[in-house]
């Protein structure tokens with residue numbers, strides 16, 4: 269019997285689900301290997317249980333927590349898909365801002381003043397904290413990046429179908445960047461998150477003429493102290509560096525590393 273696979277979205281742009289649907293060259297082959305039983309972006313059916321649940325998006329509200337726990341209870345394997353699910357992504361930056369201030373920036377002062385006095389609305393909003401999926405339930409595998417890398421998705425599905433463990437090497441983005449023979453942006457006075465960021469994206473941003481901003485998250489063995497020292501040597505202030513570290517993965521950078 270084919271494994272039952274389901275996709276669920278929380279706070280996200282749904283770009284990772286789109287990346288799944290965009291695996292055009294292999295999508296039909298995937299459908300031969302698995303039964304997709306729930307996928308709001310592509311079908312209306314739902315299912316009571318699944319072998320693999322893919323979770324896209326960060327978790328904000330109490331009702332999201334309950335929904336996620338329910339999905340975990342109904343799935344054998346749970347995969348966090350994309351930077352929102354793995355690390356909270358850019359939306360988790362709001363965890364460092366007072367809710368009233370944040371609300372005013374987004375909706376304006378008049379709206380804030382009216383909604384802040386609403387006893388139904390405001391307590392819910394004011395106590396929202398953006399969390400990664402693994403802060404709430406056990407996660408079996410992570411598909412990193414914003415968006416996740418389709419080749420890694422296919423590798424994961426194939427591995428699960430044949431009963432092997434998918435392998436995602438814990439190399440820095442710099443490794444693939446060097447293999448692509450890119451010139452290092454540090455040599456041009458720019459700064460980059462590549463040395464401390466989980467590779468697997470083929471350093472696509474540097475290859476495309478930009479820098480790495482770290483959307484795949486912090487490597488487990490990253491030497492953050494040395495990286496901060498390097499950025500400071502390039503003239504960045506501690507506040508600027510904190511800002512760069514928190515762009516995609518503020519749930520991983522709760523405080524400054526010890527010198």
Ligand code: SF4
Pocket residue numbers: 280281282283284285324325349350351352353357413414415416
């Ligand atoms: S990780 Fe990026 S592409 Fe994927 S849902 Fe989040 S914002 Fe969208």
Ligand code: SF4
Pocket residue numbers: 441442443445446450451452453454460461462463471474479480
């Ligand atoms: S450009 Fe960035 S990713 Fe590439 S080698 Fe330099 S620091 Fe590493």
Ligand code: SF4
Pocket residue numbers: 413414441465466469470471472473474479480481482483484485
């Ligand atoms: S180069 Fe950096 S920012 Fe770009 S996709 Fe890879 S990890 Fe993300």
